Amino acid sequence: MSAQPPAVEVAVPPDPRIVHPTNTTSSTIGAPTIEKETRTEEALDVPWQVVVHNDPVNLMSYVTMVFQRVFGYPRDKAERHMLEVHQIGRSILWSGMRERAELYVQQLHGYLLLATIEKVS
Amino acid sequence: MEICRRKNQIEISELDPFLAELLRQIPASANPEGAPAAEQRIFSPPINGKETELCAEWKMYVEPELRRLFQTATQTVGADLEQLNGNEKSLVSRTLRIPTKHADAWLSALNQARLVIATKNNFTELELNDHLRSPIGSRRDLSLFQVNFYGFLQEFILRELDC
Numbered sequence: 001m002s003a004q005p006p007a008v009e010v011a012v013p014p015d016p017r018i019v020h021p022t023n024t025t026s027s028t029i030g031a032p033t034i035e036k037e038t039r040t041e042e043a044l045d046v047p048w049q050v051v052v053h054n055d056p057v058n059l060m061s062y063v064t065m066v067f068q069r070v071f072g073y074p075r076d077k078a079e080r081h082m083l084e085v086h087q088i089g090r091s092i093l094w095s096g097m098r099e100r101a102e103l104y105v106q107q108l109h110g111y112l113l114l115a116t117i118e119k120v121s
Numbered sequence: 122m123e124i125c126r127r128k129n130q131i132e133i134s135e136l137d138p139f140l141a142e143l144l145r146q147i148p149a150s151a152n153p154e155g156a157p158a159a160e161q162r163i164f165s166p167p168i169n170g171k172e173t174e175l176c177a178e179w180k181m182y183v184e185p186e187l188r189r190l191f192q193t194a195t196q197t198v199g200a201d202l203e204q205l206n207g208n209e210k211s212l213v214s215r216t217l218r219i220p221t222k223h224a225d226a227w228l229s230a231l232n233q234a235r236l237v238i239a240t241k242n243n244f245t246e247l248e249l250n251d252h253l254r255s256p257i258g259s260r261r262d263l264s265l266f267q268v269n270f271y272g273f274l275q276e277f278i279l280r281e282l283d284c
Contacts, residue, residue: 059276061276061280106186109167109183112232115167116166116167
C-alpha cells in the first residue's frame with residue numbers, strides 16, 4: 001500500500017539525568033523544552049499474518065512456484081504450505097508488520113492467488 | 122500437438138485448427154468484464170470482514186496496478202499469438218513459438234483465463250479434476266476442456282522454468 005501510516009505523537013518526559021543550569025536568570029533562558037518523539041503506528045502494531053486460501057483452479061505446481069518467488073521459501077517449505085492450503089483450506093505464509101503483510105498480499109494477488117491479511121489473534 | 126523446449130523458445134507444433142483457436146481465445150477469455158463473479162475473483166479483497174478503509178484504499182491504489190499487470194500479460198500473449206494469424210488454411214497445422222522470456226506473461230494470462238472461465242461456469246472441484254471427461258457435448262464441456270488445456274500448458278511452462 002502506498003498510503004503512509006499516520007504518525008502517533010508520544011510525549012517523552014524530560015530526562016531526570018539532565019542537569020539544568022541553576023545560575024541563570026529566567027528572563028534570558030526559558031523553561032526547558034520538552035522534546036516530542038514520534039513513532040509510527042506500525043512500530044506499535046500487533047503482528048498480522050498473510051493467509052492463502054484454497055482455490056480449486058490454481059495448479060498445485062503454480063502455487064508452489066508463487067510461494068517460492070514471493071517469500072523466497074525453499075521448494076519443500078513452499079510445497080508444505082501448498083499442501084496445507086489444498087488439504088486444510090488455508091495456510092499462514094508469513095506474519096509480521098501490517099504494511100509488509102499488505103505488500104505480500106498485493107504480490108500474491110498479482111499471481112491471482114486468494115490471499116488476505118489477518119490480525120494475529 | 123507437440124510441445125517442446127528449443128533453446129530460448131517453447132515450441133508448440135502440430136497445432137490443429139481447434140487447439141489453435143482455443144489458444145487464440147486466451148486474451149478474450151482472460152477478460153472478466155461483464156462477469157461480476159469473475160471480476161470479484163480476479164480482484165479479491167485483501168481482508169475478510171469489515172475493514173472498509175483498507176478495501177477502499179486497495180480499490181484506489183492496488184487494483185489499478187493489478188489491472189495494468191494483467192493487461193500487460195495478456196497483451197504480450199496476444200502479440201505472440203499473432204503467429205497463428207495470417208493466411209487461413211483451416212486444415213493446416215500451425216506452430217507457435219513462445220520466447221521463454223514471455224513465460225511469466227503466459228502463466229499469468231493462462232491463469233486469468235482459467236479463473237474467469239471456471240468462475241463464469243461455476244465449475245466444481247470435482248469437475249475440474251475430471252480430466253477424463255469426454256466427449257465435448259456442450260458449451261460447458263468445451264469450457265471445461267479449455268480450462269484443462271490451458272492448465273496443461275501452464276504445467277509444461279512451469280516444468281520448463283524449473284529446468
